[in-house]
Amino acid sequence: MSQEFDYIRWLRSRTTADPRVLVGPGDDCAVLAAPARPLLVTTDMLMDGTDFILAEVGPRRAGRKAMAANLSDIASMAGVPLAAVVSVALPPASRDLAEQLYLGLRDAADAFDVPIVGGDTNSWGGALAISVTAFGEATDRGAVLRSGAKPGDWVFVTGPLGGSIRGHHLDFTPRVREALLLHAAVELRAMCDISDGLAADLNHILEESRCGAVLFADAVPVSADAVELSRTTGKSPLQHALGDGEDFELVFTVSAADGEKLLRAPPVPGLAKVGECVESGLWLEVDGKREPLQPTGWVHQF
């Protein structure tokens, strides 16, 4: 029998029964029980050389990142993850790579009880490309969009930022639980995960919400990696925190009243108030003075 079908048989032998999954891998489609609430869908493709260096990180960490990045998008909506499918384009002669990749995908998926219900396994002459599509269900409070921020809202992040290239961009935990706990505690008005960088991702919220925001320079939590990285880059730790991206923390806005509530009794550790929404513009406040902040971050050119 061929390697492709051997591999699919190997995958199926590792797929456990799940009441949400009516039909798992091995048919033309997976069949999932109808979700009761609106369905969230996100897809992210990660490629060797762009999102990870396969020769350096190995297939297991690459797989973990690919799954975790998608679950981070479900977290951005305060959704409950339901399932995922995975397509891969594998370099030649890579059965072991395929198995390690799958184990990495499962590392991240199992941590959130997410079944991998199907996929497509291909080989080609090119480098490894992994495409994950993840599904989730909105909670009863609804999906949190980017478009709900209002002037006067407080801006929070869920953890320290910057320097993720030192390893955090591979080994992060998507903030699925944090988003659900926060959304249960207060009304999250707008949310986004920090993949492009705090300034760029906050700016995504501002564009969709048609308002502005000021970030307080001394309130932005800077990671130890950002400090370490700044020793060699000539950039300040804060610049790294604002622009590096791939932190996979959440940035969100709430009303001032809800913000005070979060500061009084944080439902999750690591929360930091980093700014406030204003009528327009993106600003950085340093020593009481506001200066325009460029929402720079990673952007694909093509």
Next chain:
Amino acid sequence: MSQEFDYIRWLRSRTTADPRVLVGPGDDCAVLAAPARPLLVTTDMLMDGTDFILAEVGPRRAGRKAMAANLSDIASMAGVPLAAVVSVALPPASRDLAEQLYLGLRDAADAFDVPIVGGDTNSWGGALAISVTAFGEATDRGAVLRSGAKPGDWVFVTGPLGGSIRGHHLDFTPRVREALLLHAAVELRAMCDISDGLAADLNHILEESRCGAVLFADAVPVSADAVELSRTTGKSPLQHALGDGEDFELVFTVSAADGEKLLRAPPVPGLAKVGECVESGLWLEVDGKREPLQPTGWVHQF
């Protein structure tokens, strides 16, 4: 503004309102209205050099094929397509390619009223890879699996087979409507789309159903392309029809009683009874004599 966000803006300007889509492209996830029936999910990745030659076919036909191949999987379950998301890894400097690709994806999606609700657009140094994930809804009769065939069932296909490499593999119409009409007329017991080849795909049904089948050599509908191709390949038109694959017709089984009903009043054109299910094995009957048939077709080696 960067090309990536320009492109996303261009996409969003082409996305029309749809009551099934609560949030379309531009947020972290798409949000779909909760489907009433079980959710079908399929994903297929197509790569330049493996599934199409970009330099020969151009991005629009490549995009059309990528979407149509996924909708063919929804058809295989007799599902109603709901939506799709698309991830792409683009070669450098390919804004025009990205637009043409999207128009091709839309060509196939629009034909079945399928909104493209999200995606991920990436550039890299490699060749074009397109990953589509499509969603559908089962009908009230349930999803048609591969596992329901029984000895005594009749085996049908929806159209002529073979020689798809001459162009049909790019320009086929996924049998979404045919599957729904057939499933409304009779009980489809097992179904699969013909992507690997009639023998291989029927064999997928037989493996899942734990039974066998005999194909009648003179009943297999052979396409004009298979005849044309056989002039130069040294293979018979029938061999092409049995093994070429990428026909994207459907192969399915029904009870003998339902089979007679289909022959008396075909609900769709092109139907052909090509065989019958037996206890075990895969057989080809030629001039009244049965010989073992190898379920050969395209298989990824890695």
